[in-house]
Every structure is written in structure tokens, then in C-alpha cells.
Amino acid sequence: MPNINININGKDYSAITEERQLLVNFIRDEVDLTGTHVGCDTSQCGSCVIHLNGKAIKSCTMLAVQADGAEILTIEGVAEGDNLHPMQEAFREHHGLQCGFCTPGMIMSAIDIINRKPNPDEQTVREELEGNLCRCTGYQNIVKAILSAANK
């Protein structure tokens, strides 16, 4: 089985993994970072979104071995100590979640949106959230939170 080296949230991990291990399972089961969720497991819901070398991707649709040598950022890595990331803060302030299951993926996608499009309008945010499903909120407060974080 191959040995892989991955940097996750600034920390280097070296592990032997099976070829067919998905990246999301590696993050959850081997590294014990369970903030990244598995929702649909079919690349649709976006609960598993992480940043791979600075870009948002679905970690359920990538093999851990593909990420050998990569830098990964998960939801656990965005806050600085006790200080929430501005996007997390905006989700809290605007009540951008109800059950919270989709939230890690939503926040990782939202940060990626603002990285690429610093001043999006509402339409852009809604289009950019195409790959993230939320079954509770109706998206209103999620969109509100992202727009407010963009303005900060």
C-alpha cells in the first residue's frame, strides 16, 4: 500500500493508505478530523468540501493517494485559536444554519467564493452555492451570511 504525505491545517501527516481510500475517509478516520462530513457520497451535497492547495473540492470524489504532497485546509483549520474565521462569525451572526450538517462544507465553499470573487452580488453567491445542499434553511440566511462576510 502506498505511503502518502499530506499537510492538513498546517500539520504534516505521513500514512500508509489503501489505494481506494477516499480523501474524506482519510481525513475523518485516519486523521480524526470529523468536521468534514459525508452527506450524499455522490459529489452532489458538498458537505465534504475542503480546500486542496487553496481551492475548494469535494473530498468524497478524490482518492487520498491523489492528494499526496498536497496542502489541505478543513473546517478545523480556519479559526485562529478561539477567534472564529470571519465567515464562521457571519454564519453565527446571521443564523446561517439550523441542523448544522452542511455547515462545514458551506463555510469552506463560502471562503473559496470570497477568495475568487471578493465582492459577489447575491445572484453570484447563489450560483456559486450550486454544489452545496442545505435541507433546513432555504439558503436565505446562508446567502445573507456570505454577503455580509464579503463586506468585511
Add this chain to the structure above:
Amino acid sequence: MYKFRYHKAQSVDEAKKLLTESNEGKILAGGQTLIPTMKQRLASPEILIDIGNIKEIQNIDKKNDSIIIGAGSKHSSVADSNVVISHIPALAELAENIGDPHVRHMGTIGGSISNNDPTADYPAACLGLGATIKTVDREISADNFFTGLFETCLNEDEIVIEVGFPIPKKSCYMKFPNPASRYAMAGVFIAVFNSSVKVAVTGASENGVFRWTKMEDVLSSNFTVSEAENVKLSPEGVMSDIHGDSDYRANLVNVMAKRAVEKLNG
């Protein structure tokens, strides 16, 4: 997923060698189709040869009158490329509307056309712009490349390395996406060149992407919405499923074509 071996190739030549030597090997580019297919156990390659890290096939350049896109270029790279945006904006726009942002950060043009999903977007651009597809072994015109549903003329051990798109005077891609999957239920790519008009249709035919020659003939002599409206796609051989029957889909193609002409004349 069934078990498989995995190799990260450092060059196209290495990938080609491994693929030729392998029995039931598959090339892994972005994996946005292949991995879901393997998860469902619909594919069970013995070895995956990962070409995702090979920089030499991720270039995007203008060469003479064409835009050359390396097969490993991500959809997001094509969508954001200034070269593509300034010379073939319809192609950048097409890439910007594939799947969702996460898929676009991984999926590649080479993977998309090699898979030739009948509802994929890139095949329509390749046919509509008269692209040339370069593999490790040869150059293939788009007209010969796409041969049917998920079928191409690629040999078992052939790897696409770049796609060359001739720059048209103007072009437009109109797509009616399935609201759930974002795959095209009907997608029409129209490109206007000095002496010809090309029209390619994806998402509709049971045989995959095709050139709508009847529409091409009409638009070549008279590029107007009213002429376009007179041409109707026959529902015969058009896909029929829970998302839409063949009459409905054929009509969608007509509407997308009309809108494309409208936009190009606007």
C-alpha cells in the same frame, strides 16, 4: 470500490508506457466521473494511472489562429483564462457552467472529451469549433473523434494531450441544464467562421454529440433568428427519460439554437 493499483505518472510518456503495459488500466485525470463510477462498481480498472499532476499538459496558449488547451487543464482554468476569454469567450463561459465550482476545480477537458458523456458540454464546443484533438500518437479532428454514446475513436492505450480550437469570428453556447445534475438536457454550440457556420448539439441525441448540418446550411446562407426558427430537429433518435421525452428535448434544442442566434446577432 473494487481494489486497484495506483500510479502517479510524472510525464505523459510514462503514463502511456504504463497504460500500454497494463491490463485493464485507466487514466485518472480529474476523476469527477471516473471515481463516482468506480464507487458504484460500474468500473473496475486494475490500475489507475494518475496524470493529474503533469504540468506539461496544463498549458493554455494561443498558437496562430487557434487556442491550444492542454488536456489536463481544469474547467476552472479554462473559465478563468484570459487567453480563452479574449479569443473564444463562449468557450470560457461553457467551462464556467460545467457542474459546480468544486467539480470545475478538479475536472479536466481531456477527461471530459475522452469520456464523451452524451450530456457533457465540451464535446459540443469541440464539434462546433472544429477542434483538433491531439493524442500521444496522432491528431484527430473532432468530427472523427466522437463516435457514439460514451464512445470515441481513441485506442485502448491512447491518451489525449491537448485540444486545439480554431478561433471563430464569434460563437455562442446555449445550454438548458438539468436543474438537479446541471448536465445539459440540450446544449447548442454555434460558431461563425469566415466562410462557414458550425452547429453542434449535445444532451439530446441517443448517439451523443452531433453536428446539426441542416441548421448549418440554413444559417450559412442566412444567419437570422427567423431562418433558425424554420429548422426543426426531428425527435427521432432524441433521448427520452424521466427528465423529458424526445419531443420535449427536440424542442429544447430548437429553442437553444434560436437563443444562440439571437445572442450572436444581438
